[in-house]
Amino acid sequence: MPLGKSSKLLIRADLNVPIKNGKILDNFRIKKTLSNINHFKKYSKNITFISHLGRPKGKDEDLSLKHLISEMSDIAGQEVHFINDCINLDPKLFEDEAKIFLLENLRFYEGEEQNNLDFAKNLSNPFDTFILDAFGAAHRSHASIVSMGKFLDSYQGPLMQKEVDNLQYLLSETKSPYTVILGGAKISEKLNLVNNLLPKVDNLILGGGMCFTFLKALGLNIGSSLLEENFISTASNLINSKYGKKIILPIDFATTKDISSNLRIEKDIQDFDFDDIGVDIGKKTVERFKQTINISKTIFWNGPMGIFENSNFEFGTKEITKLVSNSDSYTVVGGGDSVSAINKFSTLDKFNHVSTGGGASIEFLEGKILPGVNIYKPLII
Secondary structure, eight states: OBOOOBSSEEEEOOOOOOEETTEESOOHHHHHHTTTHHHHHTTBSEEEEEOOOSOOSSOOGGGOGGGGHHHHHHHHTSOEEEESOSSSOOGGGGOSTTEEEEEOOGGGSHHHHTTOHHHHHHHHTTOSEEEEOOGGGTTSOOHHHHSGGGTSEEEEOHHHHHHHHHHHHHHHOOOSSEEEEEOSSOGGGTHHHHHHHTTTOSEEEEOSTTHHHHHHHTTOOOTTOOOOGGGHHHHHHHHTSTTGGGEEOOSEEEEESOGGGTOOEEEEGGGOOTTOEEEEEOHHHHHHHHHHHHHOSEEEEESOSSOTTSGGGOHHHHHHHHHHHTOSSEEEEOSHHHHHHHHHHSOGGGSSEEOSOTHHHHHHHTTOOOTTTTSSEEOBO
């Protein structure tokens, strides 16, 4: 549905960016948020953004959205005005033409996470139109996500719609061979995702710390590598299920005795000593994964292959990033660590879709119904 003429537009954005000592470490979500700003300017005399940042306990200056103002202004190409509150606002503040505003962190107020209707009403009071464009928070039943439609003419925004379309594609309409690449530390955190996607995919490539629980389930010596003992039987059941042949595991690793030593020794999994720690996939594994990636028509990638933040252990993640970047398949990436890897080793524009969703994208692909998805009419731009 097209956006009608508005005088005071309120946009629930996802500006939950990594920040340290007031410095933004990754502006990906800010760029995404402002990517449609010129379109919105055609319909509203001014635009106001709201968002959360982190998980504050009360008002925490380190998590104030004021730290985003300079970066937002640079990206928007005009000054973004910060208002250090988000409720009890004077409507006269929003009378000026062609201004962009940013309100204070929604989670400074208990009413946000409690989905308090009085909070939502107070928040909506100065505005006439609302756009929910924060897919990264769509799995939360918070006031700014699910209750604004009770008080304002409300829409599901273009960023939200793009997320839903691309993630739904991964669940139902993919071209085969369809390959999912999962990394990261723990299988327990992605078990529901594996259970939902495994019947749908042709290949499931596992790397990162999570793969060691599967290797242990195969009876292999994994040394002192990361292991979730409570999930060994679960991993074994998956391997021995009717879908088990789809699972592709590493065959060699970069190992170390002490992560802080930065010493890298490549070993086949069969040659692990009791005190070896696997910290990255090895060259043989990259070649093994390459064979599958290169014939794939659809790829979903979530999670690094090792401790890529350390240059001594970045090889596997770097090579997988390159392979997926240069693939001719339809590529979707989810997860903050994967985005960080792309920013380090490639460019975001080499992928068909890079999700801002984090936990929301995982829950969507697990098959869950997210509270904030499809509750408002879609916005056509």
